[in-house]
Amino acid sequence: MASATPILQLRNIVKSFGSLNAVDGVSLDIEEGELFTIVGPSGSGKTTLIRLLVGMDSPTSGDILLRGKRINDVPANKRPTCMVFQSLALFPHMSVGENVEYSAKCKGIGKKERRQRAAECLKLSHLPQSYYDKAVTQCSGGERQRVALARALAFNPEILFFDEPLSAIDYRLRKTLEKELKDIQRETGKTFVYITHSLEEAMVMSDRIGVMREGKLAQVGSPATIYTQPENRFVTEFMGEVNSLPVQLADDGRLHCETLDASFEPPAGMPPGFSRGVLIVRPENVAISDGAATEAGDKAIRGELFNEYLLGSRIQYQVRSGAMVFLIEELRADAVTRLPGDKVTLSWQPGDSMVFPE
């Protein structure tokens, strides 16, 4: 996938609105043919960044290079890239086919060639050919999303940008479309740059993910790297509910948690010079066992179960231990019957914990 020159290079991009740097020094290379997702909480600067990349706005400072050429001031309609919007922006008075052919028609491409290209793009977008004459207003939300994609593909852009295209679609269809989008990206070999606030969505389809926080990239990596080696507390916590324990390094080399009056063996990858911070354990990495026994030795925490939630194939428990509430998840198939009020023991392997300085 990696080529000599990345298709898109961002060099220290800043976009300011008054005193706010909505994008605050972003540098990034996007390789040809990859599906790169920019993910981050609301207000982190995703939309501002993608507007710069697409040419709807220009950066306050920094450079954007497309195949090595600076494009900072090239307007959107002069760039070989295309945006697929959340709001879809299809022409409601036109048929599906007319929408898909629109860009080709503007370029003066003949009817026969336009029709042939539209047929290819409908196929790529998993729409039946019979939809060519259908009114856009008669299409479902998911179908309209496919029409928008077919229309963007017909433009034959070098890069397709997606601004939360699936956020208004119900959960099941969204899951299907996420996978289809990845398939379409693979089939076409196009570079897709996608923004979403959902890390779950990003995980499913991306080759690489850039996690944004307050205008900066908090981490860039493959879904597996982001999940297994988050570089900071923000990325770890953005990925979902976790157990966070305030800890400090004790003289015996263990991590002491005052709140629980307990100490834990540190993970191997503890940052050098660490003295105080947070120990994070994911709910699925906490083992729960019945009774108050301390069979797991001094790593074990005793507590009382007070809530249980069914999450499809998994069960989540809430366990109170002193002033802390732990979240634990296990596969439903592995779970034994537990009741609120049950005394339980919690433990984890040091290698399953992560430590970040304060």
Ligand SMILES: Nc1ncnc2c1ncn2[C@@H]1O[C@H](COP(=O)(O)OP(=O)(O)OP(=O)(O)O)[C@@H](O)[C@H]1O
């Ligand atoms: N035109 C503007 N003028 C002033 N401030 C702006 C403008 N556009 C965005 N901002 C601010 O820049 C910051 C980043 O906004 P942006 O829309 O890029 O975030 P986002 O990550 O896309 O959020 P969301 O997920 O809610 O869409 C926010 O604080 C926002 O209020």
